Amino acid sequence: MMRPSRIFLIIYAVALCSASCGPIKQAGTHDLESGYYRLKTRNTAPQNVYTVITDSSVAIHSLIGNTKQPVANATRRIVTNDLVADSLLQPFVLVKRSLDFDLSTILLKYRFRNQTLPNQLSGNLNAAIYSGYRNDFFKIRDKVDPLSQRRRVIQHFEFDMGVFAGFGSTPVNPSTTANIVSVEYDGVIFQKGIACFIGSGNFAFGIGLGSDRLLDTHKKEWIYQEKPWMGVMIGLNLSN
Numbered sequence: 001m002m003r004p005s006r007i008f009l010i011i012y013a014v015a016l017c018s019a020s021c022g023p024i025k026q027a028g029t030h031d032l033e034s035g036y037y038r039l040k041t042r043n044t045a046p047q048n049v050y051t052v053i054t055d056s057s058v059a060i061h062s063l064i065g066n067t068k069q070p071v072a073n074a075t076r077r078i079v080t081n082d083l084v085a086d087s088l089l090q091p092f093v094l095v096k097r098s099l100d101f102d103l104s105t106i107l108l109k110y111r112f113r114n115q116t117l118p119n120q121l122s123g124n125l126n127a128a129i130y131s132g133y134r135n136d137f138f139k140i141r142d143k144v145d146p147l148s149q150r151r152r153v154i155q156h157f158e159f160d161m162g163v164f165a166g167f168g169s170t171p172v173n174p175s176t177t178a179n180i181v182s183v184e185y186d187g188v189i190f191q192k193g194i195a196c197f198i199g200s201g202n203f204a205f206g207i208g209l210g211s212d213r214l215l216d217t218h219k220k221e222w223i224y225q226e227k228p229w230m231g232v233m234i235g236l237n238l239s240n
Contacts, residue, residue: 031156032058032138036068038095051094056081058094058140078140084152091141100134100160102238103127104195106168106208106231114223116178124169126191130235132162157200164233165192170212170224177221187222188215197235206233 032053039049039060050070052059058078061070079086105127111120139155168191170176173184193210208231214222 040093042090088142094138096136098134100132102130102235104130104233104235106233109229109231111229126168128164128166130164132160134160159198161196163194180221181218202237204235208233
């Protein structure tokens, strides 16, 4: 059973991250970088484009044929000032795909029942390195405020999937060894698995499916050795 102080820290971390990393946030042009994107609009087929980002505009260049060579003149230029005079007929989304490399931690692990213990929630100290395939979505649209002023809004969120691996600790005691081991201590584990994340900015929430390997002489007696678990994860983006 987790100590009350540990439960409090977990709840606090979840609340803090919920407040700081909603799935969609308002972004600025500084969050966008010039480069290749996938352009998606409501009434046209997706296409690969090259964009040039400045503090006040997004210039979209079509690509020549199936190459990565952009046309010289922008086929579309969107002013991104907060208050705009022109009208954006329909919102559009710029999608950037990249490899992701992050630090992560599993806040809670849900271990499935076995012959000796029922379903368990654990929140022991752990850390992992995550690597995956990331999609960043930048939605640009117009919003009319109560004063009938038109504002241009850029919203951003990310979604990615990948694998993780790292080290952590776990209780080793009579309950977790089917009464074979009489001592009680925190053992070191190696954890690995797959995860998917959704978030914005430097933080992301994720769901992971993994397994643990106890790294000491009682690994054969530990009832959770290489058994699957599901977990709630937080990622800290290193690739931004």
